[in-house]
Amino acid sequence: DAGVIQSPRHEVTEMGQEVTLRCKPISGHNSLFWYRQTMMRGLELLIYFNNNVPIDDSGMPEDRFSAKMPNASFSTLKIQPSEPRDSAVYFCASSFMGRGSNEQFFGPGTRLTVL
Amino acid sequence: KNQVEQSPQSLIILEGKNCTLQCNYTVSPFSNLRWYKQDTGRGPVSLTIMTFSENTKSNGRYTATLDADTKQSSLHITASQLSDSASYICVVSARTNDMRFGAGTRLTVKP
Numbered sequence: 001d002a003g004v005i006q007s008p009r010h011e012v013t014e015m016g017q018e019v020t021l022r023c024k025p026i027s028g029h030n031s032l033f034w035y036r037q038t039m040m041r042g043l044e045l046l047i048y049f050n051n052n053v054p055i056d057d058s059g060m061p062e063d064r065f066s067a068k069m070p071n072a073s074f075s076t077l078k079i080q081p082s083e084p085r086d087s088a089v090y091f092c093a094s095s096f097m098g099r100g101s102n103e104q105f106f107g108p109g110t111r112l113t114v115l
Numbered sequence: 116k117n118q119v120e121q122s123p124q125s126l127i128i129l130e131g132k133n134c135t136l137q138c139n140y141t142v143s144p145f146s147n148l149r150w151y152k153q154d155t156g157r158g159p160v161s162l163t164i165m166t167f168s169e170n171t172k173s174n175g176r177y178t179a180t181l182d183a184d185t186k187q188s189s190l191h192i193t194a195s196q197l198s199d200s201a202s203y204i205c206v207v208s209a210r211t212n213d214m215r216f217g218a219g220t221r222l223t224v225k226p
Contacts (some may be wrong), residue, residue, distance in 0.1 A: 004158075004185075042204075042216055042217070042218045042219060043159070043216040044216070045214060045216075056213075066206075091158050091159075093158070095139050103149075103161050103164065104161070106158030106160070107158055107190065108157055108158055109156075109157070111157055
């Protein structure tokens with residue numbers, strides 16, 4: 001298995017532009033998570049889906065952020081309009097929620113720089 | 116105030132030496148505690164997971180301990196290697212998918 005796949009790996013954009021981050025979870029996993037990591041705040045959970053349905057989006061900073069999961073193998077995190085303070089590494093993770101440890105497997109992350 | 120506090124913030128040790136990282140938490144109720152290793156430029160990778168009834172778990176040269184009464188955990192690394200240089204993140208779950216993250220300890224192993 002290729003693990004969690006994220007694209008792009010790096011994104012540089014100008015303030016005000018729309019940014020779309022993409023994630024392909026591990027096949028067979030039923031939960032997907034979007035995280036943001038910065039030096040100041042560490043890892044923060046933004047939103048997670050279970051069976052393609054958003055369960056908890058309380059971590060989404062504001063209305064400029066939106067996430068979708070149209071099917072079990074694809075999710076997007078969109079920022080519109082982007083601001084310099086959105087600069088961070090965004091991680092996607094997936095897990096199988098059921099019996100057991102519910103261990104999350106993280107993708108390599110997308111490093112976003114908003115100028 | 117963060118419910119998961121890690122110490123030290125950073126640590127430098129010589130290759131071959133042992134070290135112990137600390138994690139104190141106030142998360143309640145408690146479901147499980149995980150230690151993750153995050154190499155620079157990569158996503159976190161799970162090292163260990165412990166539930167309330169477990170007080171120690173090993174993964175190779177990594178040994179995690181948990182004292183649920185005092186709400187403390189430690190990660191002990193034995194015979195450190197250069198490849199152990201990374202950030203180590205303690206994550207405490209109150210319930211499934213309700214995860215609280217520590218700020219991490221940045222470990223540098225020098226030759």
